[in-house]
Amino acid sequence: MSTDIQVEIIHKETITPSSPTLPHHKVVELSFLDQFIPEVYVPLILFYPNHTDGEVDTNHQSLIAEKCGILKASLSKTLTQFYPLAGKFQYNDSFCCDDRGAAFIVARVNCRISRILENPDTEMLKCLFPAAVGSTQALTGHLLLVQINFFECGGMAIAISISHKVADAFTFSTFIKSWSAAALVPSSTTDHPVVPADFGAAAFLYPPQDFLNSPKPLVEFIQGKCITRRLVFDASRIAALKSKAASASVPNPTRVEVVSALIWKCAMEASRSNLGSIRPSLWCQAVNMRKRSGQAFTENILGNFVWRFAAMTVESEVDLQSLVTALRKSIEDFKVNYPNGLTVENAYQLIKESGNFFAREGVDNYNCTSWCWLPLYETNFGWGKPYWVSFPSLQLKNIVILMDAKDGNGIETSLTFLEEDMAKVESNKELLAYGALNPTVI
Template identity: 40%
Template sequence: MEVEITSKECIKPSSPTPPNLKTQKLSLLDQLMPAVYYPTILFYPMNQSTGCACSDDVEYSQRSQLLKQSLSETLTRFYPFAGKVKDHLSIDCNDEGAYYSEACVNCSLVDCLDQPDLSSFVKFVPLDSTSYRPTTGDHVAMIQVNRFACGGIAIGILVCHMIVDGNTLSVFLKDWAAMACKVDEATCPNFDAQTIFIQNEAFSSAKTAFSNPFVRSSTRRAVTRRIVFDASAIASLKAKATSLSVQNPSRVEVVSAPLGKCTMAAFKATSGMQRPAFISHAVNLRRRAVPPFSESSMGNFVWTVGALCSMDDDEEIDLPSMGRKLREAITKINGDFVKNLQGDDGFPNLSEIMNFKHIAFSNAASTCEMDHVAFTSWCNFGLYDIDFGWGKPMWISHSGTSDDKESWIPNVILLMDTKSGGGIEAWVWLDKKDMLMLAQDNELLAFASLDPSPLN
């Protein structure tokens, strides 16, 4: 598959950003996030249009113009997305615009998705997201519209994780689509997170110290696979994971438990030893605060919780116990916890929490290396409702790792909704040898499909 860039430009906000909003400071929670880009790709077939009799070229031109115009109008409210990284503490909201490119793909959309080559998907986003990390002067948001030979399109979006979490991205995309459809549901995004979770310039050293127990040197590269659980499989897993302590496990919990368990088994198979593992999960703080923060609160309103899993070589961990560990960790994130991170006391309280965890995990890893599996969920964000006027997406994807580029840190699992509803699609990044063992795990494959075509 070849992807040829045909145009490049910057889409500026339709109205200038007020002078008092020209600098967007990172919040304390933003400072927790790695400086990477989020890649997201939305696939739309051409034949979802409303019976337009014009030629494909004319119809694509109309779509292209609509995307640009509506993006310009959306950026007026989401003004940091039209800016650039100023330094590790702030965004320059200079109205230079979101980077925007268009490209032609020399195959049909169906051929691309029949047996998708995930490593090639980096061609659908403006930069290779598996290696590119934003630095001073880089765009906060970058978009590439890819036109397939059949007329279908893939909209590839990169947004800077420094000020964008999954919820923020979904709000932005849904607002862009609503603007394209001229639906009077404009969001009023709130970018005041830095006044709630006050940044601290000394935070970088604390974050580095906290991450040390999880860093293991490796010359090998991560590979990407998709593991898909349909609604019936999740119902079966829910029955297995239900216990007295977790009587109504969520979709995310019942999928995370077997994935965590089977990934630990893969680590053991490749290393020959049972290492302790920290199974972490990202939690959306908007819904945990009292009163809750609005879904239109922009930035990173995320905290990572986790369970330290350690067992003897002859001990097996079951799904209920794994689910219980995750539920106990998530339940601790309540209104009081969120309140303690706010205001002038936020950083001291955060440092105390991280120092306590650092000591606990360092002790656990003192006799051997410790594994880390990081889960994050984009479920229930309504991404499959994003309609720019020609129908809902047929598939929403991330991008795989490229063979000739630096990969993301491995041992990351992103959970997304399936289009059919009720299912979960897990994007898994693991070391190549670990992935080989995971892909052969019969316990996992009894409930999930490995790399199924999104066309099915």
């Protein structure tokens, strides 16, 4: 994308909860699962084109003021429910919910929104965000940062950075859903007070552990000279991929399984080609624990309620069927071994056995998170649903993110690999036979 695109910050303020946090919610204890999460920001951006006719002057302040007013008022109401987002992270055992608020930034972009949608650029998207992924709260001052980007055409993009210490993908999605729902309620409407969510419930099942309360995090994402690429699999190509990947062991693979297996296969081949040797390859997939705890109250629990299962291969030659089988076996083993979810003792034992699986020596580690089935494309603040939902370039080695395409049937992926590995991955003929490399959004 052309470097002449400029993003100008025109306003900054802090949005605080519309009602003070209740005394018994002032301190939220982290669960063991929260403690295990690295202190990074999870970024997400939603694009909303201007659906009105005609041009919109970039100096048309009434448009900006109207939309920002709606977003600020509804965010303030939502923070009353999601009160830890307006607080402070106290490493590494609790949140101080002191209502300090969230950062709210307004920016003007000197181009039409179509400039980005026609030719998406994950590196350029970073300019639309309020914080870098690898930032800490000590640097930003907030657990939640929002940047509202207005384009010359009247379109807008809402970029959100939320601390992973306080939210996983489910919690992030729930927050956005609640925020947009609040925006649709007229400010003059008299409604019932917002009931705060219980963010401390996870600590009941997974109490915090002293051995994790140290200045050095147990798990760190590996950074390096990485490149992020966007790859989109439409429904018809996924159907063909399912047919190719089906086997007697897994006759009906899921779309997440086949897309994950294909990406893993291509990344593995690239790494082994560049290294000139074969070494074990580990695929770690996030698991939503909300329906695996054996407790009904956890289905909608907020905070971090995820763990990971891992599939490994040491074979010199791999194919789609064998990798899909490995992925399926790993999740089935997880269900059998932990029918009621992990206990703290289980998790601690897994950590001791595997070490830091984000940085084990002599093993290629790939870490995948699926955002599929989260209703992100339903996010309507009052000017329609988003035209595109995406992530910026991450700069974190071997990270794969899957999310639903706009139609709900395809899958859009964000792949971040070392430069030398990405050069081979993005030219892999098998991968390109099923996925489109950075297609236009329009």
